[in-house]
Amino acid sequence: MIETVPTPAGDARIHWHPAPQARLVLALGHGAGGGIEARDLQALAAALPAHGVTVALVEQPWRVVGKKVAPAPKTLDAAWTALWPGLQKPGLPVVAGGRSAGARVACRTAAGLGAVAVLALSFPLHPPGKPEKSRAEELTGAGLPTLVVQGAKDPFGRPEEFPSGTRLIPVPHGDHGFAVPKKAAIGQEEALSGLTGAVADWLDGIGR
Secondary structure, eight states: OEEEEEETTEEEEEEEEOOTTOSEEEEEEOOSSOOTTOHHHHHHHHHGGGGTEEEEEEEOHHHHTTOSSOOOHHHHHHHHHHHGGGGOOTTOOEEEEEETHHHHHHHHHHHHHTOSEEEEESOOOSOTTOTTSOOHHHHHTTOSOEEEEEETTOTTOOGGGSOTTOOEEEETTOOTTOOOOTTSSSOHHHHHHHHHHHHHHHHHTSOO
16 A cells, blocks of 8 residues: 655655554665665565564655655655654554665654654665764664664675664675675575564564
8 A cells, every 4th residue: 555645845655564463563764875665675564564563665755756866864854754643553653764864864753753663774874985974873862772784794884883782683795785795605585584584573572
């Protein structure tokens, strides 16, 4: 089911993947370089409903109208905040999440919106090659239980670069999009299966 939600930045779209017996909602925003077709977002939407998690893949307004460049962070945050009421279902807690830029949006807004936790996929800890320009404060400032899922070869921040105490699941050989080389010891499907399994296990302890 696809739902259109108006925001100050234009219409957003929520792609619902409902769980037969939902106990929480996981809202996932996309990155600045792509949309909800990202392999990790699609894998989670396919796998998690069987675990009682309704997944809402959120298309920001700039993607809905076909633009190729994301707007400023404050515009992303404003749209996410405006569409948030549409993600709330009676009696179901909501976990805020996203990949890359979408993870940053979730971290910045989750506590103020009443989310119960944050899922950060491929969190862009710093621009590639510029570790001194850290965004760690956005991540640690979320103020909620947070899980980071990070590719072991992510140029935006490898797992070992994250602050001590970060709850983090590494994806072996994965890049920023969780793609793994064909010569890697694990295949692409195995990598995604590990990712979805780890997220499902973490969510099992959320909202109970």
